Amino acid sequence: MKKASILMIVGPLFLLGLYIFPLWNIMLGAPQYPDPLGLNIHINGLQGMNEFDIQNIDGLNHYIGMQTLPKVEDMWEFGTFPTIIGIMVALGVLIGILGYFNKVGYKWFLGWFILMSILGLLGMYDFNAWMIDYGTNLDPNAIMKLTNPDGTPMTYKPPLLGHVKMLNFDVTSMPSIGAWLMFVGMMLTLAASYLGWKNTKKQ
Numbered sequence: 001m002k003k004a005s006i007l008m009i010v011g012p013l014f015l016l017g018l019y020i021f022p023l024w025n026i027m028l029g030a031p032q033y034p035d036p037l038g039l040n041i042h043i044n045g046l047q048g049m050n051e052f053d054i055q056n057i058d059g060l061n062h063y064i065g066m067q068t069l070p071k072v073e074d075m076w077e078f079g080t081f082p083t084i085i086g087i088m089v090a091l092g093v094l095i096g097i098l099g100y101f102n103k104v105g106y107k108w109f110l111g112w113f114i115l116m117s118i119l120g121l122l123g124m125y126d127f128n129a130w131m132i133d134y135g136t137n138l139d140p141n142a143i144m145k146l147t148n149p150d151g152t153p154m155t156y157k158p159p160l161l162g163h164v165k166m167l168n169f170d171v172t173s174m175p176s177i178g179a180w181l182m183f184v185g186m187m188l189t190l191a192a193s194y195l196g197w198k199n200t201k202k203q
Helices: 002-019 053-064 077-100 106-136 177-202
Strands: 024-030 033-042 045-048 162-166 169-175
Touching (some): 002 077, 002 106, 169 177
Antiparallel strands (some): 024 033, 033 045
16 A cells, blocks of 8 residues: 555646646647747646747737637636646645555545546636637637638637637647646546556555
8 A cells, every 4th residue: 555655646746837837738720920929827827839929820810700818817817727736736745644654545636637637627628718718708809700611710729639720820729838747646646546456456
């Protein structure tokens, strides 16, 4: 059980990388931009990959009626997510320590993994809902009003994951370093649950 508990202690610590590295990344490439515009999504705000990326993205969005990119104070998520991650890290480490001293069993390890998975899915749902609003709630007085072939207004929702063509832009949305660190940490806690279960079966 001690090996499993050590994994349970180490796993949640990988989530601390979310305070340093971006969770997600969106890239916009077009012929007029030899260097693609990039947007790094952190748990506590947005950052351009280059100095003027956010300014340039907001400039492009203005023409088609999209909202400006939100600042920290514009979204409750940027204030709440860091707190949730901190609580989950502390809870995971505490469960691992208690497991090391045989105070709790592997079910607690699995419970932490399930709870973190649910929170992660809720976070992705919220992120996708924001992108839907961001790409479809357009200013009716925009300079450019583009329509689809069937006459409906064109929308500009970035993909949650993968690539899509928007006008002459190639838009790619992918997990970034923070997301991969979180994935590794969660897999370690799942491995801890499995080792704890095997140990219980042997006993």
